Structure formats: C-alpha cells, structure tokens
Amino acid sequence: MASSDGLPVAGFRLAAVSAGIKVPGRLDLVLMELAQDSTVAGVFTRNAFCAAPVQVARQHLAATIPRYLLVNTGNANAGTGGAGLADARRCCEAVAESVGVAVEQVLPFSTGVIGEPLPVDKIQAGIAAVCAVLGEENWAAAAEGILTTDTRPKLASRHLELDDQRVTLTGMAKGAGMLRPNMATMLAYVATDAAIAQPLLNILWTQAVEISFNRITVDGDTSTNDAAILVATGQAAAAPITDEGDPRCAVFAAALQELVLELAQGLVRDGEGASKFVAVKVGGGSSEQECLQVAYTIAHSPLVKTALFASDPNWGRLLAAIGRAGIADLDVDKVDVLINGVLIAESGCRAASYTEEQGVAAMAPSDIHIEIRLRRGDARATVWTSDLSYDYVRINAEYRT
Amino acid sequence: MASSDGLPVAGFRLAAVSAGIKVPGRLDLVLMELAQDSTVAGVFTRNAFCAAPVQVARQHLAATIPRYLLVNTGNANAGTGGAGLADARRCCEAVAESVGVAVEQVLPFSTGVIGEPLPVDKIQAGIAAVCAVLGEENWAAAAEGILTTDTRPKLASRHLELDDQRVTLTGMAKGAGMLRPNMATMLAYVATDAAIAQPLLNILWTQAVEISFNRITVDGDTSTNDAAILVATGQAAAAPITDEGDPRCAVFAAALQELVLELAQGLVRDGEGASKFVAVKVGGGSSEQECLQVAYTIAHSPLVKTALFASDPNWGRLLAAIGRAGIADLDVDKVDVLINGVLIAESGCRAASYTEEQGVAAMAPSDIHIEIRLRRGDARATVWTSDLSYDYVRINAEYRT
Numbered sequence: 001m002a003s004s005d006g007l008p009v010a011g012f013r014l015a016a017v018s019a020g021i022k023v024p025g026r027l028d029l030v031l032m033e034l035a036q037d038s039t040v041a042g043v044f045t046r047n048a049f050c051a052a053p054v055q056v057a058r059q060h061l062a063a064t065i066p067r068y069l070l071v072n073t074g075n076a077n078a079g080t081g082g083a084g085l086a087d088a089r090r091c092c093e094a095v096a097e098s099v100g101v102a103v104e105q106v107l108p109f110s111t112g113v114i115g116e117p118l119p120v121d122k123i124q125a126g127i128a129a130v131c132a133v134l135g136e137e138n139w140a141a142a143a144e145g146i147l148t149t150d151t152r153p154k155l156a157s158r159h160l161e162l163d164d165q166r167v168t169l170t171g172m173a174k175g176a177g178m179l180r181p182n183m184a185t186m187l188a189y190v191a192t193d194a195a196i197a198q199p200l201l202n203i204l205w206t207q208a209v210e211i212s213f214n215r216i217t218v219d220g221d222t223s224t225n226d227a228a229i230l231v232a233t234g235q236a237a238a239a240p241i242t243d244e245g246d247p248r249c250a251v252f253a254a255a256l257q258e259l260v261l262e263l264a265q266g267l268v269r270d271g272e273g274a275s276k277f278v279a280v281k282v283g284g285g286s287s288e289q290e291c292l293q294v295a296y297t298i299a300h301s302p303l304v305k306t307a308l309f310a311s312d313p314n315w316g317r318l319l320a321a322i323g324r325a326g327i328a329d330l331d332v333d334k335v336d337v338l339i340n341g342v343l344i345a346e347s348g349c350r351a352a353s354y355t356e357e358q359g360v361a362a363m364a365p366s367d368i369h370i371e372i373r374l375r376r377g378d379a380r381a382t383v384w385t386s387d388l389s390y391d392y393v394r395i396n397a398e399y400r401t
Numbered sequence: 402m403a404s405s406d407g408l409p410v411a412g413f414r415l416a417a418v419s420a421g422i423k424v425p426g427r428l429d430l431v432l433m434e435l436a437q438d439s440t441v442a443g444v445f446t447r448n449a450f451c452a453a454p455v456q457v458a459r460q461h462l463a464a465t466i467p468r469y470l471l472v473n474t475g476n477a478n479a480g481t482g483g484a485g486l487a488d489a490r491r492c493c494e495a496v497a498e499s500v501g502v503a504v505e506q507v508l509p510f511s512t513g514v515i516g517e518p519l520p521v522d523k524i525q526a527g528i529a530a531v532c533a534v535l536g537e538e539n540w541a542a543a544a545e546g547i548l549t550t551d552t553r554p555k556l557a558s559r560h561l562e563l564d565d566q567r568v569t570l571t572g573m574a575k576g577a578g579m580l581r582p583n584m585a586t587m588l589a590y591v592a593t594d595a596a597i598a599q600p601l602l603n604i605l606w607t608q609a610v611e612i613s614f615n616r617i618t619v620d621g622d623t624s625t626n627d628a629a630i631l632v633a634t635g636q637a638a639a640a641p642i643t644d645e646g647d648p649r650c651a652v653f654a655a656a657l658q659e660l661v662l663e664l665a666q667g668l669v670r671d672g673e674g675a676s677k678f679v680a681v682k683v684g685g686g687s688s689e690q691e692c693l694q695v696a697y698t699i700a701h702s703p704l705v706k707t708a709l710f711a712s713d714p715n716w717g718r719l720l721a722a723i724g725r726a727g728i729a730d731l732d733v734d735k736v737d738v739l740i741n742g743v744l745i746a747e748s749g750c751r752a753a754s755y756t757e758e759q760g761v762a763a764m765a766p767s768d769i770h771i772e773i774r775l776r777r778g779d780a781r782a783t784v785w786t787s788d789l790s791y792d793y794v795r796i797n798a799e800y801r802t
Contacts, residue, residue, distance in 0.1 A: 047725045079720055388703075
C-alpha cells in the first residue's frame with residue numbers, strides 16, 4: 001500500500017460509508033475502532049459556543065478510554081441546545097449497542113452546517129454498514145469521508161524505528177475555512193502503533209498541536225467543532241515509552257510533529273479559495289508571544305491577503321500591519337521585510353537595493369515566505385496562512401456553514 | 402447654498418486644485434485656512450508605523466496653533482524615512498512662505514500609496530494656485546479633493562443656536578478601506594464658527610471621535626496616516642464656551658457628535674466593495690469593553706461578512722464569532738440574536754418562532770441591524786461595518802495602497 005494512501009496502523013481500524021446526511025452518495029460517516037489498551041489524547045475547540053458533540057466527547061474522554069470515534073459530516077450539531085446533546089449521545093449509543101461497548105467509550109464528532117437538527121436516524125441507519133467494513137487499510141476512504149468544503153483529503157504517514165522495531169504513524173485532517181489558532185473547523189485523527197503512556201501522550205499531543213494546527217489561519221474564524229485526537233494502540237513490538245527522559249521519546253515526538261505539521265500545512269494549502277501558501281516568519285522579537293502577535297496580524301490582514309492574491313509586493317501593507325499589531329515600544333524604523341529572500345524593506349523604508357522587478361518576481365510563486373525582522377531580541381515564530389481571493393468570498397457567500 | 406454642499410463656516414476658508422500628483426486633472430491638493438485666534442484639536446493614528454506627515458503634524462500642533470492645513474492625495478508619504486520627514490516639512494515651508502506664517506503653523510496630511518517618495522515639486526507648484534482660490538464656499542470641492550478609493554464625498558453640516566445666535570458646524574471625511582477603530586485611512590476635518598476654549602475643544606473632539614470614527618471598521622486594518630481635526634474659529638456672535646458646566650456645551654457636543662457620526666457612517670456606507678451597511682449592537686454585557694469586543698469580533702469575521710454579502714441569515718456564524726470573542730465565562734446558552742428585529746437565535750439556539758423565510762426577509766435590505774443580547778449585565782455598545790464582497794477583493798487586489 002502506498003504511503004499516500006495512509007500506512008495501516010496495527011490496532012486501528014476504520015471505515016467510511018455514505019449515510020445520505022446531506023448529499024446522497026457522498027462518504028459522510030466515518031467510524032474508527034481503537035484496539036483495547038490504546039491510549040488516547042484529545043484537544044478541543046476553545047470557542048465558548050462549542051457544539052454538542054464536542055461537549056459529549058470531552059465528557060466521555062474524561063470518563064474512560066474510548067474504543068470508537070464516530071464522525072459525521074454535513075451537519076455540525078452546533079447551536080442545537082439540549083436536543084443536540086441528546087442527539088450526539090444517541091449516536092454514541094447506536095455504536096455502543098452495535099459493537100457491545102459502553103456508551104462512554106464512543107466519542108462523537110460532527111462538522112457541517114450549524115443550527116440544524118442532526119439527522120440521527122440516518123446516522124443510526126449507517127452504523128451497521130460502517131461497522132461491517134472496518135479495516136486497517138481504509139485511511140484514504142476515511143480521509144475522504146471527513147471532508148466538507150475541502151477540495152482534497154489530507155493524509156500523511158511515517159515509519160520510524162524505535163528499539164530497531166518499525167513503528168507507524170498515520171494521520172488525517174479536514175478543514176479549509178473557519179481556520180485559525182485555537183483550532184479550526186478542523187478535525188484531525190492521528191494513530192500510531194507505538195505504545196505511549198497516557199500522561200506522556202497528552203503532553204506530546206498538546207505540544208504537537210501547538211506548533212502545527214495552532215499556527216495556521218485561513219480567515220481568523222474559530223470553529224465550534226474542532227477536535228484533534230491522537231491514538232497510540234501499542235501493537236508495535238517496541239517497548240512502551242513512558243517518560244520524556246526516554247531518548248526514544250524525542251525521536252517519536254519529532255516524527256509526530258513533522259507529521260502534524262504536514263497535515264496542518266495541507267489544510268492551509270487547501271484553504272478556501274487559496275491561491276497562495278504563505279509562511280509568515282517573524283524573528284528578532286523580545287518574546288515568542290510578540291512574534292506571534294505580529295505574525296497573526298499580518299496573516300489576518302485583509303489588505304495583506306488581497307495583495308498576496310494579486311501577487312503584489314505591497315510592503316507598505318505589511319509595515320502597516322506590523323505597526324498596528326499592538327507591540328509596546330515597537331521601533332518601526334528598525335524593521336526589515338523580506339519576501340522569498342528578497343530584502344524589500346530595510347529599517348522601515350524601501351530597501352536601497354530593492355527594485356519593483358525583484359518584488360514582482362518574488363511574489364510570483366504560489367509558495368510565499370514572508371520574513372519580518374523586528375531586530376529587538378532573539379525570539380521567533382512562524383505561522384502559515386493563505387491569501388484572500390474571489391473564491392474565498394464565493395465559497396463563503398454560497399456555502400451555509 | 403445647499404446644506405449638502407457644506408454650509409460655509411465663518412473664518413474657515415478652503416480650496417482644492419489638481420496638482421497632478423497621481424492622476425492628471427483630479428483634485429488632489431487641498432488647503433484650509435483658519436482665522437487667527439481659532440482653537441484646534443487633533444487626533445492621529447495609533448499605528449506605530451505612522452507616516453511622515455503625521456509625525457510633523459503632531460509636532461507642529463504641539464508647538465503652536467495652526468493657521469493652515471495642507472492635504473495631498475495620491476501619495477501617503479509613509480515608509481519614507483528621514484527623506485519623507487524632510488519632504489513633509491518642505492511642503493509646510495512652501496505654504497508658510499507663500500502666505501507669510503511660521504512653518505509650524507502649517508499641518509501636513511497625506512493619503513495614498515505607501516513607500517513612494519512624495520512629489521514635493523508638484524505640491525509646491527500647486528500651492529500658489531490653491532492659495533489663490535481659498536473661500537468659505539469650497540467645501541464640496543475640498544471634500545472631493547481629499548478622496549482616494551472613495552466613490553463619493555462625505556460632507557455634513559448643521560446649524561444650531563447658542564445664545565440665540567446661529568452657529569454652524571461643517572465637516573468632511575475620506576476613507577473607504579483600511580478602516581478600523583483607532584482611526585482608518587481616514588482624514589476628517591470639522592470646522593465651526595463657535596468659540597470653544599482650547600482644553601474643552603480637545604475633550605469634545607476626543608469624545609466625538611471615540612463614539613464615531615473609533616466605532617467603525619471595514620476591514621480591521623488601521624492606516625498609517627489617519628488624522629481628524631476640529632477647528633473652532635470663534636467668528637460667530639455667540640459667547641465663547643469655556644467649560645463643560647456651561648449648558649450650551651452639551652448642545653454643541655450633541656450637534657458635533659451627530660455630525661461626526663453621520664460622517665463616520667458615510668465612510669462605512671462607502672466602504673470598499675460595500676453592499677451592506679451594518680450596525681452591530683451588543684447589549685446586556687458586563688462592561689462596555691466586552692460589548693465592543695463581541696461587536697468587533699463579529700464585524701471583523703470574514704465568515705459573517707461574506708454571509709452578509711450573500712444576504713444569508715447565518716446566525717451560526719454570529720454565535721461562533723461571539724463564542725470566540727474571548728469573553729470570560731460567557732454563557733452562550735443565554736445569548737439572543739436579532740437581525741432587523743427578527744429574533745433568530747434565542748438562548749444560543751434557533752428561536753422556536755423563527756422561520757427561514759423571516760430570516761431571508763430580514764437580511765434583504767441594504768441596511769442591516771444585528772442585535773446581540775448577552776443577558777449578563779447592562780452595558781452596551783454599537784459599531785458599524787460593511788460586508789465582504791467580490792468588489793472588496795477586486796479593489797484591494799488592484800489598488801496599490
């Protein structure tokens with residue numbers, strides 16, 4: 001099986017079927033089955049208006065170790081009040097009854113339209129079908145089945161060696177709009193057959209999410225339904241990793257971070273209407289926090305984003321965004337701006353060496369690397385974003401979230 | 402003279418000419434002359450990356466009472482370093498020499514492209530011409546002459562009675578993008594023939610700006626060049642107002658606030674690509690600050706703004722924006738949402754009485770009033786914004802700010 005189809009992870013079976021939730025025939029119901037004795041870490045949206053399945057998933061995860069993850073697309077089950085909570089639980093019950101586990105061992109996830117009642121009957125009807133086709137080879141179908149406005153699945157895999165034993169990491173994610181730090185309309189599921197102790201798994205997952213999914217933004221909007229789950233089935237031959245001091249922990253953490261960064265960047269590349277993939281790297285700050293503040297102000301500026309769409313080396317808009325980022329005592333007369341390696345602004349002015357031709361050439365590629373040098377310290381941070389295009393407006397003016 | 406042309410203010414002469422700064426034949430140079438013994442209050446951008454003319458205007462205003470205000474469009478003289486500062490001063494010198502005042506008595510203002518050298522020679526060449534045509538009747542030409550991407554001038558006038566004496570207030574403003582609280586690519590000039598003592602004028606102006614220009618946002622971007630100036634020439638027959646206890650002060654302040662709110666709303670109505678004029682009123686908050694935080698999160702949300710463009714009563718996006726506004730302990734299950742008077746969401750869910758037909762009808766007009774009830778206190782605040790349309794993208798992808 002090719003790596004691009006998602007390498008199978010021992011002890012993690014999954015499947016996708018069409019339950020006809022919104023569009024007939026489209027894969028819209030995904031079930032994942034975790035081997036007994038797996039460890040599971042979860043991170044959820046910080047939006048105060050969080051969807052019913054997020055509330056239920058948090059409760060269930062706190063109560064016990066899950067055995068099943070159930071995802072539907074086409075309906076977010078958000079803004080649905082007490083009825084929505086009951087609906088999310090009924091979906092979990094349907095799985096629990098079908099496979100013979102406790103209802104708390106099922107975590108529900110939903111993504112799609114906000115404020116519509118969840119079609120529980122359709123989901124219930126699909127559960128027998130999806131249970132029947134569970135398998136370790138179904139990552140590609142599942143990655144397809146969790147999509148909404150995404151144009152393509154995001155799937156990534158790694159092999160690594162721990163104790164000379166091969167370990168596998170495979171993950172999938174969805175989310176193309178409503179993306180921003182603190183999670184997006186984003187669902188992400190990563191599984192490994194390594195054995196990782198529960199407290200350590202939580203730490204590794206929080207760290208990995210922080211530098212990947214929490215460093216991307218398409219439009220600054222945060223979803224009500226975000227969730228990211230890491231599962232370690234422990235079915236590989238390598239001995240369990242139980243603490244950060246274990247040298248294998250760093251090896252695993254590096255592979256995990258690389259994998260989720262690939263997924264996160266894949267979300268930005270498939271951002272709604274995106275024609276550019278943009279890294280905004282801010283260095284020379286007094287703190288990582290201020291670097292992030294500058295980077296996000298740039299990444300969220302509609303004027304910067306429309307200039308990116310136009311491939312316009314408009315450094316004035318970049319400097320204006322830096323200037324309004326709210327950094328105390330910022331001396332804009334020290335700031336340098338580089339686009340794809342070309343020094344465009346130096347010490348707050350157009351660089352003496354800069355020509356408009358250089359700028360136009362620097363902005364032409366679809367991958368743009370903006371580098372800001374604040375020249376007041378040693379801290380740095382990078383976020384990834386996309387441009388603001390006609391298609392972003394079209395997609396969001398037509399699509400009922 | 403019709404009020405829509407701007408009622409003349411005794412002691413305040415102005416004129417606009419074409420200096421060929423960017424587009425030949427377009428009015429792009431405006432001069433305003435203030436009667437001796439006027440009082441003047443100014444508010445400027447808080448962007449750390451502020452343009453050369455803003456720096457010079459601040460210095461000059463701190464040093465003495467201005468007699469002349471010089472505005473050019475087509476070039477912002479921002480990101481131009483020491484040369485830009487010298488250029489701004491040279492423009493002031495040209496006026497000072499031409500009319501025989503001290504250079505500090507001239508305030509410079511620029512708006513247009515960032516990062517290009519100011520064509521000082523063209524401005525110098527235009528100064529004799531603009532001095533020659535100064536007059537109290539030229540508000541309409543001046544309001545035209547300060548525009549950039551605006552599609553129409555913003556001009557407002559009021560008469561009021563103080564001591565049974567007629568007093569006039571006239572103002573003009575420009576700015577259609579890069580608009581947000583803490584000022585926009587916004588220039589505003591208001592003049593009155595009332596006599597207002599200097600310290601009181603500063604207070605009244607700060608208050609008026611706070612509830613008008615600082616309550617509007619088109620795209621969340623803040624300009625490097627914003628400035629708002631209030632001039633009181635004291636040429637009316639009414640006795641001077643020197644303190645807030647004077648009952649006439651409240652009368653004047655109310656008229657001033659009404660006038661600048663009209664100008665500020667005019668900017669939003671002419672926002673780049675705007676097809677909707679949107680008031681976002683947040684009530685029932687614990688503090689005005691949290692109401693503003695919710696209102697701005699809504700007003701800046703690209704998903705809300707594209708839904709407005711689509712006339713889509715997408716209350717889910719509104720609740721999602723409220724949820725991520727960062728309000729501590731916000732109970733979304735208490736929040737109500739009304740659009741143009743229709744109760745759409747009640748206690749965080751779709752209102753029982755609500756029908757999609759009602760929502761579609763409520764979103765149809767070009768003026769949209771969104772009302773959010775947080776139901777946790779008595780504070781409230783309103784901001785005004787526009788939608789996010791194809792034209793916003795087109796304008797900003799084509800126009801070099």
